[in-house]
Amino acid sequence: SQKIEQNSEALNIQEGKTATLTCNYTNYSPAYLQWYRQDPGRGPVFLLLIRENEKEKRKERLKVTFDTTLKQSLFHITASQPADSATYLCALPLSGGSYIPTFGRGTSLIVHP
Amino acid sequence: SAVISQKPSRDICQRGTSLTIQCQVDSQVTMMFWYRQQPGQSLTLIATANQGSEATYESGFVIDKFPISRPNLTFSTLTVSNMSPEDSSIYLCSAGVSNTEAFFGQGTRLTVV
Numbered sequence: 001s002q003k004i005e006q007n008s009e010a011l012n013i014q015e016g017k018t019a020t021l022t023c024n025y026t027n028y029s030p031a032y033l034q035w036y037r038q039d040p041g042r043g044p045v046f047l048l049l050i051r052e053n054e055k056e057k058r059k060e061r062l063k064v065t066f067d068t069t070l071k072q073s074l075f076h077i078t079a080s081q082p083a084d085s086a087t088y089l090c091a092l093p094l095s096g097g098s099y100i101p102t103f104g105r106g107t108s109l110i111v112h113p
Numbered sequence: 114s115a116v117i118s119q120k121p122s123r124d125i126c127q128r129g130t131s132l133t134i135q136c137q138v139d140s141q142v143t144m145m146f147w148y149r150q151q152p153g154q155s156l157t158l159i160a161t162a163n164q165g166s167e168a169t170y171e172s173g174f175v176i177d178k179f180p181i182s183r184p185n186l187t188f189s190t191l192t193v194s195n196m197s198p199e200d201s202s203i204y205l206c207s208a209g210v211s212n213t214e215a216f217f218g219q220g221t222r223l224t225v226v
Contacts, residue, residue: 004155032213034213034214034215041219041220041222042219042220043117043119043205043207043217043218043219043220044156044205044215044217045217046214046215046216049213049214089155089156091215094158099144099209099213100144100146100158100161100209101215102158103155103156104155105153105154105155106155
């Protein structure tokens with residue numbers, strides 16, 4: 001099975017700056033990688049999916065990169081806002097051929113006004 | 114997309130008792146899953162709820178402790194049996210509409226005293 005590593009320390013940034021979160025994985029290379037947002041007391045909400053043959057994916061102020069050589073994904077939020085404050089989870093298929101997501105611990109992002 | 118309603122949203126239970134958590138999806142879905150999330154930790158998959166057959170449990174989780182039902186394509190229950198304080202956690206129901214995105218309920222915060 002996959003081991004997924006996300007920075008457990010909270011990321012504090014100033015409003016308007018770009019937040020960059022990291023997701024590293026071991027073992028097999030997944031067919032795709034997902035990012036979710038989780039607010040306190042709520043379930044995760046899907047944000048973006050990037051496939052193994054895609055280097056970069058964008059959605060509004062979000063950008064995700066996927067480097068299968070480094071076994072790493074970077075998640076960027078540009079022009080960050082206090083409303084972006086949340087925990088961001090990286091998820092991969094549970095195992096090769098599976099489509100059940102397995103999650104990293106998540107990184108807490110705090111955007112200060 | 115899918116909207117998932119989960120109840121109860123929270124409960125405080127006595128050790129040795131059981132609690133059944135219900136999960137209702139607003140549309141028919143192929144896949145339903147149950148996760149557990151302890152404070153500051155990632156989501157851990159308990160089992161895949163299979164319609165019309167026994168659930169598929171992950172390592173460390175057994176049917177006697179976490180019996181799961183899935184009578185149709187929109188509904189599932191998870192029972193936490195013979196509870197102990199170690200079972201205190203957030204339990205999340207999830208449904209997959211496609212094999213690339215998962216939807217979550219708001220979770221059930223369980224405290225065992």
